[in-house]
Amino acid sequence: MQSFSNKPAQSIYSPRGCTLLHVEELTPQEKLFRFVLDDGSALGHQPGQFVQLSIAGLTEAPISIAGSPTRGPQFELAVRNVGTLTGALHQLQVGAKVGIRGPFGRPFDLAALQGKHLVLIAGGCGLAPLRSLIQYCEDRPQEFASVQIIYGARTSHCLLFKEELKAWQNSPHLSCCYTVDQAVPDCDHDTPYDGEQGLITDLFEHLFERCIFTAENSCAVIVGPPAMYRPVIEELRRYGFTAPRQIMLSLERKMRCGIGKCGHCTIEHLYCCTDGPVFWLEEVETLRGAL
């Protein structure tokens, strides 16, 4: 496998070398990779940003940074094995070299979230980018009024960060509830799934019934598969999230360059890679094909 230089980038297309430090299996399809830049520098990212991960011969793929910058110079990527590059990544052993460009993209607007009650909603793989924000909230609890995590996955097998979900549930600074569309018998472990079952939107009623905040002093952040956005937004609106700058979302598009040049990620006049991937709902809601 190809390794990459750790010299300063010579071109906006030059990947920087980094080394794989740790791999953890999250589900049969997803692994968590921890990397460090070979020049020893911190990635310098903010929650919500992504990198272009590069493997020589297989081009690049945009991958969200799954950890908070408050956790030190190493950075984590949670990657689902769906194809050529992600497949090759899943084969890598600790010590392997890959390249990255970035961090890229507009991060979550932390300034706008400060002092608010946060409702952080993730579907499926969307928990990876949201985890960067969750960890940030965990490390800086004083900056937010409260933090409620809502997570939905297709099956109990697909739940990401199972241990952390439990830890977040028990954290004094966070609340966390999650559900699966379908509980399947756990074949690897003896412990059967004993959590909630149903759609992610089913969790809302339960949550808002016992909640201590009102929509006016809250902000919701949504990251999930395309089909999740509209039903979740509708539900949030029902609970009063109707003002501008109350719903923030992170969108996924095909991305080849990450820097506003290749044209693959456009949403009408916006470039998801540079204008996003994080948007306020009102910036994209009326754009065709955005949601």
Add this chain to the structure above:
Amino acid sequence: MLKQLTQQDLFELFDRLAEQYHLLMPTLLTDGSRELMPWPGSKAAAIDGIIPSMAGEPIQRKPTSHFFPQTDPLVFLKPDGTVSVPQPPDKPLALCGLNREDLAAVAFVDRFFSAEPADDVYLAKRSGALLIGLSGHCGDGSHGDHFLPLAQGLCDIELIAEEPNEEKKEQEKQWLAVVYNAVGEQWLSGFAAGSPQRLELLRHKSVTMGHQQQELLQQASRLLQADQVPDSFWQEISSRCIRCGGCNFVCPTCTCFCVQDRTTTAGTQRSRIWDSCQLDAFMREASGHNPLGTELLRTRRRIHHKLVDDPKRWGEISCVLCGRCDRACPTGIGMVAVCEELVRRFTS
């Protein structure tokens, strides 16, 4: 600065330019089409009969392809981990013979690739390059009277062919040269001064040229912005598209690309290659989600992007009316054809 040049002066200028630049000149090919080709030198031109073909058919290859070629090396990844970038060209390019529309296209693409973060791969070829515009009495007849409208800027030097004199031979053809910046001045300072009155006459002649088509685009743009064009229209137009991508590949303001790696024992060459938004996989994500997943949406995007999205983002319509997509499209649904149909049907 305004200069007056004979055909011989011009050839001398080209010879001098060719020492410092890779000078490309409109040249007649055996099939009757024209292409920007290396200037052979005035002596070779005389001996081989290779006469630069300053007048004639529009040049179909887009001028921006010289700075953003179909396959464009980005970085080379060596097995030892080092990354190298392409060597800059030994001499900068000088493109001669770009008409008003082509110059506008280069200006648009310059702006696009210079936006932060500036695209160093594009700028390595574009920086220091010389643009020589061409206008006046050297058209192919499609613009009426074989006259190309004056560019009035957007280049370093503009060569304007004066009205041919029936009695004079081709060799005695006269040119006005308008110089727009210091680089141009450096090359033309030795020549005789041109006549401002004659320039004014030529300018006057081109004032209204192309206005009708400009107005057509503006009208189409307004209708689209006002959401006056139903999906049924795009359905109909898209049913005529055979997804060849030709419209995008010939368009001088289209800049979309995909990325490809080719690996040999020496390492991996990562390059960008032109891509087309008219192809189904253009926006398809690994998950299968495809925001441009239908023929209708892709055809709509092709027109919308130039007439609605780019004006929103860059403040200008990004179709320069070069005519290439209308000439290239095998089924007759290039930009102007679509706009004509759209304006005819939806203007109340």
